[in-house]
Amino acid sequence: MSIQTGSAWVDGSGSRLAKYNFFKRVNWGRVSVFSVPTLWLAIFFFIPFLVVFKISLSETAIAVPPYTALLDWNAEDAYLSLKLNLGNYLFLFEDSFYIDAYLSSIKIAAVSTFFTLLIAFPIAYLMARSKPSTRALLLSLVILPFWTSFLLRVYAWMGFLKKNGLVNEFLMSTGIIDQPLIMLQTDFAVYIGIVYTYLPFMVLPLYSALEKMDMTLLEAAEDLGARPATSFFLITVPLAVPGIIAGCVLVFIPAVGEFVIPSLLGGSDTLMIGRVLWDEFFLNRDWPMASAVAIVMLIVLVLPIMLIRNSQGKEETV
Amino acid sequence: MIETPSDSALEASPQITELPLWKQEGATPFLRIENVTKKFGDFTAVDNISLDIYKNELFCLLGGSGSGKSTLLRMLAGFESPTSGRIIIDGVDMSGIQPWKRPINMMFQSYALFPHLSVEDNVAFGLKREGLGRTEVKQRVAKMLDMVQLDHLGKRKPHQLSGGQRQRVALARSLVKRPKLLLLDEPLGALDKKLREETQFELINIQEELGVTFVVVTHDQEEAMTLATRIGVMNHGVIVQTAEPHDVYEYPNSRFVAQFVGSVNLFEGRVIEDQPDSVRINSQEAGAVLYVSHGISCAPNQKVHVAVRPEKMRISRQQPDQQENCVCGVVEEYAYMGGLTVYRVRLASGKEVRVTQPNISRASSERLTWNEQVYLFWDLDSSVVLTA
Numbered sequence: 001m002s003i004q005t006g007s008a009w010v011d012g013s014g015s016r017l018a019k020y021n022f023f024k025r026v027n028w029g030r031v032s033v034f035s036v037p038t039l040w041l042a043i044f045f046f047i048p049f050l051v052v053f054k055i056s057l058s059e060t061a062i063a064v065p066p067y068t069a070l071l072d073w074n075a076e077d078a079y080l081s082l083k084l085n086l087g088n089y090l091f092l093f094e095d096s097f098y099i100d101a102y103l104s105s106i107k108i109a110a111v112s113t114f115f116t117l118l119i120a121f122p123i124a125y126l127m128a129r130s131k132p133s134t135r136a137l138l139l140s141l142v143i144l145p146f147w148t149s150f151l152l153r154v155y156a157w158m159g160f161l162k163k164n165g166l167v168n169e170f171l172m173s174t175g176i177i178d179q180p181l182i183m184l185q186t187d188f189a190v191y192i193g194i195v196y197t198y199l200p201f202m203v204l205p206l207y208s209a210l211e212k213m214d215m216t217l218l219e220a221a222e223d224l225g226a227r228p229a230t231s232f233f234l235i236t237v238p239l240a241v242p243g244i245i246a247g248c249v250l251v252f253i254p255a256v257g258e259f260v261i262p263s264l265l266g267g268s269d270t271l272m273i274g275r276v277l278w279d280e281f282f283l284n285r286d287w288p289m290a291s292a293v294a295i296v297m298l299i300v301l302v303l304p305i306m307l308i309r310n311s312q313g314k315e316e317t318v
Numbered sequence: 319m320i321e322t323p324s325d326s327a328l329e330a331s332p333q334i335t336e337l338p339l340w341k342q343e344g345a346t347p348f349l350r351i352e353n354v355t356k357k358f359g360d361f362t363a364v365d366n367i368s369l370d371i372y373k374n375e376l377f378c379l380l381g382g383s384g385s386g387k388s389t390l391l392r393m394l395a396g397f398e399s400p401t402s403g404r405i406i407i408d409g410v411d412m413s414g415i416q417p418w419k420r421p422i423n424m425m426f427q428s429y430a431l432f433p434h435l436s437v438e439d440n441v442a443f444g445l446k447r448e449g450l451g452r453t454e455v456k457q458r459v460a461k462m463l464d465m466v467q468l469d470h471l472g473k474r475k476p477h478q479l480s481g482g483q484r485q486r487v488a489l490a491r492s493l494v495k496r497p498k499l500l501l502l503d504e505p506l507g508a509l510d511k512k513l514r515e516e517t518q519f520e521l522i523n524i525q526e527e528l529g530v531t532f533v534v535v536t537h538d539q540e541e542a543m544t545l546a547t548r549i550g551v552m553n554h555g556v557i558v559q560t561a562e563p564h565d566v567y568e569y570p571n572s573r574f575v576a577q578f579v580g581s582v583n584l585f586e587g588r589v590i591e592d593q594p595d596s597v598r599i600n601s602q603e604a605g606a607v608l609y610v611s612h613g614i615s616c617a618p619n620q621k622v623h624v625a626v627r628p629e630k631m632r633i634s635r636q637q638p639d640q641q642e643n644c645v646c647g648v649v650e651e652y653a654y655m656g657g658l659t660v661y662r663v664r665l666a667s668g669k670e671v672r673v674t675q676p677n678i679s680r681a682s683s684e685r686l687t688w689n690e691q692v693y694l695f696w697d698l699d700s701s702v703v704l705t706a
Contacts, residue, residue, distance in 0.1 A: 219397055220430035222417040224444035224495065234443075238434045 056291035124206035209243025354403030381552030
């Protein structure tokens with residue numbers, strides 16, 4: 001294409017047409033529908049994120065709020081200076097404590113997610129295969145725990161797991177053990193707490209994936225010579241993959257940043273990033289450091305989700 | 319060329335004589351259904367059915383919805399077990415044998431293709447379960463896809479195929495294991511009319527080529543007529559008539575079969591003369607004495623129905639020479655359908671009769687029109703007396 005006039009890098013008539021179409025074709029109904037969630041996300045997610053990001057680049061100060069400003073205006077010299085402190089981020093990678101906390105959080109979240117999946121799959125499978133009338137009942141049973149405060153339910157587990165708690169008393173009275181098991185304030189208790197708390201978030205997406213499945217596919221597999229176990233792994237599981245991914249994301253992400261469960265059920269050596277964050281904010285009053293920890297956690301969590309979404313999107317278009 | 323599915327089919331071939339197997343005395347059936355009953359709670363879906371199906375047959379179970387035909391098919395496949403009775407395939411009692419161990423494959427009405435697997439993997443699924451080597455699986459899948467003319471679409475997923483292509487994948491998947499018996503549940507139900515006709519002939523070709531015994535379930539009488547070697551007409555869990563397509567149409571054994579397969583005019587009447595090879599029936603509905611040139615076993619003065627197919631009747635303005643089987647009426651409605659015209663004629667008794675006539679002449683002046691007085695008549699051997 002030859003460039004003749006200033007505006008000709010885009011075909012002249014084309015750009016006029018595009019302008020014309022823009023005002024004619026904008027669907028204001030659609031814009032208003034999209035703008036509400038967009039505004040919501042901007043106000044309650046993106047702006048706070050920027051604030052936290054800003055704090056993470058400042059330094060601690062004994063002041064209110066307890067950090068320095070990034071911009072410094074010197075009126076005498078008319079000198080505006082921007083001071084970015086990357087030290088918090090560097091320190092995160094220098095001190096193995098933080099890296100250990102991240103890794104340990106990811107490990108605890110991953111193991112809990114795995115066990116949640118293991119327990120949730122049979123529950124969701126049973127729900128999807130039961131009669132429609134029973135399904136509604138089972139579904140409400142899965143959601144029922146939400147009617148009680150989350151904190152109360154975690155406290156209830158403390159009652160179960162403590163030295164003279166229900167589990168130990170039962171095992172002692174039946175003579176299976178003669179010494180109480182130490183369960184509370186261990187990683188084991190944290191796993192139990194996370195699996196118990198997040199189970200519904202795994203069951204529901206799995207259920208919706210399994211419920212959609214056409215049962216004649218299993219008959220077809222049997223007809224072609226597959227035993228029930230084989231058809232489960234070759235047909236049911238692959239078709240439940242969207243539900244498995246959704247459930248794992250819903251459990252894994254909040255579990256990584258979990259604070260209440262490790263601090264109530266975990267021991268002093270249970271290292272999780274949520275607790276580190278809490279300690280930085282409220283014990284050390286080091287807001288910039290805490291913010292840096294939060295930002296890195298967000299990146300660690302968001303990147304894999306975006307990768308998964310990307311690969312799913314590609315698969316659909318193929 | 320396609321290999322014959324088993325050696326026994328080869329051995330059997332020289333024995334095939336002029337008569338089809340089901341007409342030979344003492345021929346061993348390939349599939350024997352013995353007094354099979356299936357109950358779901360109080361509801362009896364299949365009621366004491368006994369049926370023999372022979373090797374290389376293409377047997378159609380024809381019936382409306384709820385007639386029990388699908389339940390019977392599902393019992394053959396092993397998805398349901400009979401409440402009582404036995405199913406014997408090639409001499410082996412199938413009771414207690416799980417679906418994955420039966421020498422049977424089924425083509426599902428919905429095709430039931432695995433949505434997450436490619437066409438090739440769908441077809442290979444059954445072979446892999448047999449533990450065959452990778453190269454053999456590949457060869458047999460390729461051969462089968464070639465036969466159903468889908469060799470170029472092997473990498474596609476089912477949702478990227480048209481209805482006709484999916485149907486062929488389903489057929490390939492069920493045939494690739496070389497089953498002794500292939501069950502087809504409404505195989506052409508989801509196809510449009512043109513594709514349906516093509517596929518019908520394709521199915522017959524494949525069946526003849528492979529020598530597999532087919533049992534087809536359908537509610538479409540036209541489909542059953544074109545496909546089947548024999549048809550079993552089902553109603554309320556019972557097989558009402560088992561016969562070759564021609565016999566089902568021309569010699570239905572009951573009013574149900576006559577009405578279900580094709581359309582028919584039924585005249586109620588009473589037997590007035592009962593000869594060994596002919597019957598006279600006085601029908602008030604027809605307003606005439608009807609003559610049927612075959613004997614029946616009935617009580618004198620018994621109430622019977624005379625069935626005449628619409629295309630067997632002739633229609634004319636002039637009174638014909640024949641005295642018997644001639645009734646008089648008025649054209650109430652007619653529909654010109656190109657190849658033929660359908661007339662609805664009202665008789666004096668108020669009975670409505672359906673007549674179809676091929677449009678032999680192009681001239682429109684000869685065409686009958688509304689309110690014309692007409693005579694309907696048919697040959698003496700064109701009608702059937704139905705006692706049931």
